[in-house]
Amino acid sequence: MASIRLDNIVKRYDNGHVAVRDANLQIADGEFLVLVGPSGCGKSTMLRMVAGLEEISEGDIYIGDRRVNDVEPGNRDIAMVFQNYALYPHMTVRDNMSFGLRMRRTGKEEIRKRVGEAAEILSIESLLDRRPRQLSGGQRQRVAVGRAIVRKPAAFLFDEPLSNLDAKLRVQMRKELAQLHHRLKTTTIYVTHDQIEAMTLGERIVVMNDGVIQQVATPLELYESPANQFVASFIGSPSMNMIEGQIQAAGGGHMFTSDGAEFSVRVPKDNDLARSFIFGFRPEHITLNASDPRLAEVTVDVVERLGDETMAYFELAGCSCVARFEGDADVQRGGRVALHLPAENWYLFGSDAPHKTIAAGNQGA
Ligand SMILES: Nc1ncnc2c1ncn2[C@@H]1O[C@H](COP(=O)(O)OP(=O)(O)O)[C@@H](O)[C@H]1O
Numbered sequence: 001m002a003s004i005r006l007d008n009i010v011k012r013y014d015n016g017h018v019a020v021r022d023a024n025l026q027i028a029d030g031e032f033l034v035l036v037g038p039s040g041c042g043k044s045t046m047l048r049m050v051a052g053l054e055e056i057s058e059g060d061i062y063i064g065d066r067r068v069n070d071v072e073p074g075n076r077d078i079a080m081v082f083q084n085y086a087l088y089p090h091m092t093v094r095d096n097m098s099f100g101l102r103m104r105r106t107g108k109e110e111i112r113k114r115v116g117e118a119a120e121i122l123s124i125e126s127l128l129d130r131r132p133r134q135l136s137g138g139q140r141q142r143v144a145v146g147r148a149i150v151r152k153p154a155a156f157l158f159d160e161p162l163s164n165l166d167a168k169l170r171v172q173m174r175k176e177l178a179q180l181h182h183r184l185k186t187t188t189i190y191v192t193h194d195q196i197e198a199m200t201l202g203e204r205i206v207v208m209n210d211g212v213i214q215q216v217a218t219p220l221e222l223y224e225s226p227a228n229q230f231v232a233s234f235i236g237s238p239s240m241n242m243i244e245g246q247i248q249a250a251g252g253g254h255m256f257t258s259d260g261a262e263f264s265v266r267v268p269k270d271n272d273l274a275r276s277f278i279f280g281f282r283p284e285h286i287t288l289n290a291s292d293p294r295l296a297e298v299t300v301d302v303v304e305r306l307g308d309e310t311m312a313y314f315e316l317a318g319c320s321c322v323a324r325f326e327g328d329a330d331v332q333r334g335g336r337v338a339l340h341l342p343a344e345n346w347y348l349f350g351s352d353a354p355h356k357t358i359a360a361g362n363q364g365a
């Protein structure tokens with residue numbers, strides 16, 4: 001097992017495209033780190049540089065104490081699992097799993113033992129003599145994971161391993177991967193574009209956008225204290241509502257205002273009243289409870305009743321917003337409703353990139 005360290009990593013592809021900009025990251029020995037971000041943000045590039053499948057343009061990568069910039073992928077002691085499984089179609093499951101070990105001239109008895117152990121961990125003992133085309137998607141993914149396990153590598157690298165599975169199987173495999181990590185405690189970097197997968201699997205999460213690391217934090221820290229507007233809107237479903245506007249002195253304090261609409265949510269004083277901000281609040285924090293500060297009175301455009309929750313869509317200060325209420329809430333399509341927001345549940349972001357979080361209700365206004 002090993003720690004992994006990225007120092008000032010840059011990836012510039014031959015066509016000049018910069019896919020990763022100055023990434024710094026430390027993954028502790030035994031940690032499960034998730035790399036999440038929208039498609040094209042540089043996740044696979046980052047992982048492939050750690051694996052040695054992609055050259056590093058600038059910076060250094062260390063696995064344990066060893067600088068691996070110039071070490072061949074096969075000599076980095078890591079195992080990678082891909083979205084498309086990359087199994088050899090003409091080989092049995094057993095041969096697929098033992099292939100890497102045979103290439104390394106591991107003894108026959110040792111191979112048999114390790115494949116047996118991995119098959120048991122993954123519950124695929126009965127599939128060992130089948131070929132990949134005789135397996136379901138979930139079974140193939142287990143075999144791909146098994147092939148990584150038998151190597152007993154210093155680290156696992158997963159690149160969207162569950163993306164090809166249907167929703168139900170994805171949830172199950174997610175749970176199995178979490179249990180697997182619990183059992184093996186192997187250092188893991190796991191790439192996904194799915195924020196729910198990231199939140200459920202990651203001990204720490206790296207949020208990336210456009211080749212830049214936006215924030216590195218635990219799932220709860222990302223949700224409660226997003227560093228900027230991108231993280232705030234990427235983490236959480238549905239996304240945080242965002243409205244652009246100013247701060248105004250009102251009622252002995254300061255309020256956020258937009259398009260003439262004033263919210264009775266107190267925000268910090270700002271000396272430059274002409275400056276614009278983005279005000280953010282999560283759909284699940286909006287209430288119908290008159291004892292919370294009033295947010296606004298709105299007309300509800302669409303209502304979705306899902307049984308356990310009710311979604312209400314509305315426009316506020318020219319922005320499309322959504323509220324999520326528990327159970328069957330008293331909101332009607334076309335009806336007017338007063339929305340409230342607890343004093344600790346808002347965020348204020350700067351209007352200039354990178355739209356940093358300037359203040360938040362939960363950090364004391
Ligand atoms: N070989 C390549 N040459 C040029 N650009 C590339 C190459 N591979 C990937 N890219 C670009 O680099 C960016 C990051 O790609 P990638 O790391 O695959 O993103 P992700 O895995 O987050 O979807 C994308 O804009 C992609 O088009």
Ligand SMILES: [Mg+2]
Pocket residue numbers: 043044045
């Ligand atoms: Mg990718």
